[in-house]
Amino acid sequence: MFDSTYLEKLKTRYNYDDKTIKALSLVIPEILNYYGEDYSDIILNAIYNCQIIACNSHETISKVLRERKLTPMIGSSPVSEIDIKRAESVYVPNIKISYDSENNSYNIDKVDRIIVTSHTFNFDSLKGLEVLTHALCHLVKGFNDELTIEENVLTIRNGISYEKRKIVYDNEIFLDFIEDYGKGLEEGFNLYDTDKIVSAVYKENYKSYDFDSIYTIATILKEKYNLKKEINSYELIGDYENFEKKYSADVIKDLCSTCDTCVCLENDMLLSFSREEKNNYAKNINKILSDNAYNKLVSIYEQKQKTKNI
Numbered sequence: 001m002f003d004s005t006y007l008e009k010l011k012t013r014y015n016y017d018d019k020t021i022k023a024l025s026l027v028i029p030e031i032l033n034y035y036g037e038d039y040s041d042i043i044l045n046a047i048y049n050c051q052i053i054a055c056n057s058h059e060t061i062s063k064v065l066r067e068r069k070l071t072p073m074i075g076s077s078p079v080s081e082i083d084i085k086r087a088e089s090v091y092v093p094n095i096k097i098s099y100d101s102e103n104n105s106y107n108i109d110k111v112d113r114i115i116v117t118s119h120t121f122n123f124d125s126l127k128g129l130e131v132l133t134h135a136l137c138h139l140v141k142g143f144n145d146e147l148t149i150e151e152n153v154l155t156i157r158n159g160i161s162y163e164k165r166k167i168v169y170d171n172e173i174f175l176d177f178i179e180d181y182g183k184g185l186e187e188g189f190n191l192y193d194t195d196k197i198v199s200a201v202y203k204e205n206y207k208s209y210d211f212d213s214i215y216t217i218a219t220i221l222k223e224k225y226n227l228k229k230e231i232n233s234y235e236l237i238g239d240y241e242n243f244e245k246k247y248s249a250d251v252i253k254d255l256c257s258t259c260d261t262c263v264c265l266e267n268d269m270l271l272s273f274s275r276e277e278k279n280n281y282a283k284n285i286n287k288i289l290s291d292n293a294y295n296k297l298v299s300i301y302e303q304k305q306k307t308k309n310i
């Protein structure tokens, strides 16, 4: 249950300062409200089991992550590091895996969940609250059935996305990138949720203006097509398989790959210098969206109408 005792326990457990507790006291009720009562246990457990580290002015997110001695991850896809690239906040499950030589198998010993936020954003500012909320939303969407090991492959689920890594044991454990899926679309959902939650805290419309392409797709699905409740449930307690099954695997796979492409292009657009270059990126992204994404969205809408009429 969310009350002052819960906040007290958090404060004692992680030695949070007053600013962090104040921010959490504003954000947690709106996260609970947004996702709904059915998920309150997941949300409160997730936040209780995750340490929030706000960088001081001498620290960066990458430095803090390095100092935490995370299980080394080798390689990643361009899209999977979106939050690190934005350098605002990141949620990381640090997974400790051991090798059981008797059974020739790998076991998850423990998971240290951490959120790190950049020193640039104070939790008592609007942007600071957004950055914290964004990471908390990623956290709650990963908490349920986050990790599975099959032989030597670890799957890290987050919302409707996942990442697969090969577990390599060579004196110590390494996690070698195999593939990921749905990261761009999941990021869009997360940006959308964050804006809604921050808007509820501030009682006025808040918009972060990050990654317009995936934000637009998320808004069409969750808001225009009124699929918020359904998609939220796939993100919190379902996974990509349920999500694909519902709207057709081919459609979702294509939509996910379009979102991944768009996020990478938007990131390159942000980093490009000349106006002309930026314009070319924008044109290209719009073309990709109109050629590849909108027909997929229409087919999801038709699927929704069909199931409604049964």
Ligand SMILES: [Zn+2]
Residues within 6 Å of the ligand: 082, 083, 134, 138, 187, 190
């Ligand atoms: Zn994110």
